[in-house]
Amino acid sequence: MTPQGEARRAMALTLGFDVLAAGVAMAAAVTFRWMETEGAPVNALTTGAVAAVVFAMAALFSFYTLRVHQQVWRHSGWPDVIRIMQAVGLTVLMFVPVVFIWNRLVGFPRSSLFLALVIWVTLILVGRMVALTRSTRRPFQMFTPVRKDAPIAVLISNVAHAADVLRDMRSVKGGAPVRILGMLEIDGVETGRAIRGVPVMGGLNDLSKILDLLHVRYGRMPWVAVAGDVRARAKMSQVLEVAAGQGAEVMALGVGSEGLHLQPVRPADLLARPVRRLRSEPVEALLHGKRVFMTGAGGTIGSELSRQCAAMGVSQLTLFDASEYNLYAIDLALREKYPDLDILTQLGDVRDPVRLEQIMARAKPDIVIHAAALKHVPLMEMNACEAILTNVGGAVNTFAAAEKLGVERVVFISTDKAVDPDNVMGATKRLAELALAYHAAGTDVAVSMVRFGNVLGSSGSVIPLFERQIAAGGPVTLTDERVSRYFMTVEEASSLVLQGAANNGHPGDASLYVLDMGEPILIRALADAMIRMKGMVPDQDIEVKTMGLRPGEKLHEALIYDDERLLETGVSGLRKVTPETRRAKPDGFDGRLTALLKAAAERNRKDALDLLSQMVPEYQPPGDD
Numbered sequence: 001m002t003p004q005g006e007a008r009r010a011m012a013l014t015l016g017f018d019v020l021a022a023g024v025a026m027a028a029a030v031t032f033r034w035m036e037t038e039g040a041p042v043n044a045l046t047t048g049a050v051a052a053v054v055f056a057m058a059a060l061f062s063f064y065t066l067r068v069h070q071q072v073w074r075h076s077g078w079p080d081v082i083r084i085m086q087a088v089g090l091t092v093l094m095f096v097p098v099v100f101i102w103n104r105l106v107g108f109p110r111s112s113l114f115l116a117l118v119i120w121v122t123l124i125l126v127g128r129m130v131a132l133t134r135s136t137r138r139p140f141q142m143f144t145p146v147r148k149d150a151p152i153a154v155l156i157s158n159v160a161h162a163a164d165v166l167r168d169m170r171s172v173k174g175g176a177p178v179r180i181l182g183m184l185e186i187d188g189v190e191t192g193r194a195i196r197g198v199p200v201m202g203g204l205n206d207l208s209k210i211l212d213l214l215h216v217r218y219g220r221m222p223w224v225a226v227a228g229d230v231r232a233r234a235k236m237s238q239v240l241e242v243a244a245g246q247g248a249e250v251m252a253l254g255v256g257s258e259g260l261h262l263q264p265v266r267p268a269d270l271l272a273r274p275v276r277r278l279r280s281e282p283v284e285a286l287l288h289g290k291r292v293f294m295t296g297a298g299g300t301i302g303s304e305l306s307r308q309c310a311a312m313g314v315s316q317l318t319l320f321d322a323s324e325y326n327l328y329a330i331d332l333a334l335r336e337k338y339p340d341l342d343i344l345t346q347l348g349d350v351r352d353p354v355r356l357e358q359i360m361a362r363a364k365p366d367i368v369i370h371a372a373a374l375k376h377v378p379l380m381e382m383n384a385c386e387a388i389l390t391n392v393g394g395a396v397n398t399f400a401a402a403e404k405l406g407v408e409r410v411v412f413i414s415t416d417k418a419v420d421p422d423n424v425m426g427a428t429k430r431l432a433e434l435a436l437a438y439h440a441a442g443t444d445v446a447v448s449m450v451r452f453g454n455v456l457g458s459s460g461s462v463i464p465l466f467e468r469q470i471a472a473g474g475p476v477t478l479t480d481e482r483v484s485r486y487f488m489t490v491e492e493a494s495s496l497v498l499q500g501a502a503n504n505g506h507p508g509d510a511s512l513y514v515l516d517m518g519e520p521i522l523i524r525a526l527a528d529a530m531i532r533m534k535g536m537v538p539d540q541d542i543e544v545k546t547m548g549l550r551p552g553e554k555l556h557e558a559l560i561y562d563d564e565r566l567l568e569t570g571v572s573g574l575r576k577v578t579p580e581t582r583r584a585k586p587d588g589f590d591g592r593l594t595a596l597l598k599a600a601a602e603r604n605r606k607d608a609l610d611l612l613s614q615m616v617p618e619y620q621p622p623g624d625d
Helices: 003-035 044-065 078-103 110-136 139-143 159-169 204-218 233-246 281-287 300-311 324-337 353-363 377-382 384-404 424-440 462-471 490-503 523-533 589-601 605-615
Strands: 152-157 179-185 198-202 223-226 250-256 259-264 291-295 316-321 342-347 367-370 409-413 446-451 476-478 510-515 544-546 566-568 574-577
Touching: 003 044, 003 110, 003 204, 044 078, 044 110, 078 110, 152 159, 152 204, 152 250, 159 179, 179 204, 198 204, 204 233, 223 233, 233 250, 233 523, 281 490, 291 300, 291 353, 291 384, 300 316, 300 324, 300 367, 300 490, 316 324, 316 353, 324 342, 342 353, 353 384, 367 384, 367 490, 377 384, 377 424, 384 409, 384 424, 384 589, 384 605, 409 424, 409 490, 424 446, 424 510, 424 589, 424 605, 446 490, 462 476, 462 523, 476 523, 490 510, 490 574, 523 544, 589 605
Parallel strands: 152 179, 152 223, 179 198, 223 250, 291 316, 291 367, 316 342, 367 409, 409 446, 446 510, 476 544
Antiparallel strands: 250 259, 510 574, 566 574
């Protein structure tokens, strides 16, 4: 039988039971009432029969009109109880006038109506409580209040996480934010059981059938609430595909530090990344009471690093950025949240060594975190000299000022595009890695360089682009359907950067770390999932167009060179590149670096790219310069 047929059959049985219970209740009440008295009137039998029929017909009309028959007994809740009481009241309002018009209530005991209501409501509620007992072992959960406007939903989760979520739902003041009709356990092995009173209706593969069934029964499409392991990438993609095809909205339901939270699924939910339990003690020991200088403080990474540093109790935080608006935004956010923190907000460019050293001398930092960079690959292909001046010159200037002023540590943010670079942006970041490693040797500065992939939602990333295109109705544009990229949330990336800084405490050592980015994600799969997150179907509701690779773009990125090896650091998600990958400083390196920056400053693109490729042999500039 189809879900629609099964649902209609169940609704017919529900309506039949409730109407039959009404007739039986009235007949029993009239009979019982006359049995208590001596000498029933001649028309007592007729009156009782007519009253039972009229009462049943009124119940049929009321319960059908108010859709009580659409209730699923094993999902019964407080809203169902309220709806039943409303239908019972409507039945009485219809019954009394009809019987009065028929015979002026002659031969009808007045008290039998009250008795009939007691019997009828008892039969209705007991029937549902029996179903709840068989399904959930919690017959009284139907009397647990929920918010009147609470949407209905199907929960998809593993058993352990579902138990936590459902426990917290029952403790929400004012009622739970969503009414869970049932649960799909990921593998379906718990089907037929109940988790904290919620029946397990099947596995993830049953989602389409269950949505169909509940849509018919309730007259509206339930939400799909996901929690726990189901938010892993493969499973989430399956959920989004089914939900989009059914027109169901997908929500993330979980338990956090602020209690139960329910929110739309975000791109971060597609990463399939485990929750890392990082020890805060090493980072707190590194930062607490220290003075921190942050370049690129207004950017995606820089602003999050600034927030995490502030949370660790730094004594002073210097925000240094070339963007007036970005600097204003992070300054405002930090002052609102940390009103007692000493914040020094300075507008400046890392290309300007005089300004950089001036502000650093004023701040007297213990730690410098260099997050300033130009990162947009195609844009840097068209502005190669600017990329060199900022990404290479800025890194060199920052380290030089830090060394001169006695800074203890320098942290440098690198990128996976620095590995076997095919573009200017990647080559400049690779050269910055090499320059810092060479310049750190023999100094009193400990340098930590952290290499990772794309950050979700960062400026210039595909996530905000896709969101704008989907909001505009499409098309969503891809460079190539084969393109894959590593992704990480900015919060996780920033926390691991600080773990890397805490891991390296050796003066004169430049340690290179890479972050565990998980498996790369196909950009086409990401685009499809984001479209489905909005309840639409790719290539049906929203067109997806392939535009071709842009200058400097790769199909796939890597995190390490072929000759590099990784060592575990003891920190989950953070690995150290083996020291032997840092070669000895080549002869003439400083001279070529000076010449490179001079050519870039003179906007001599050809000479600058030639020098860049000499210093980073893996990079070969395009021939049509």
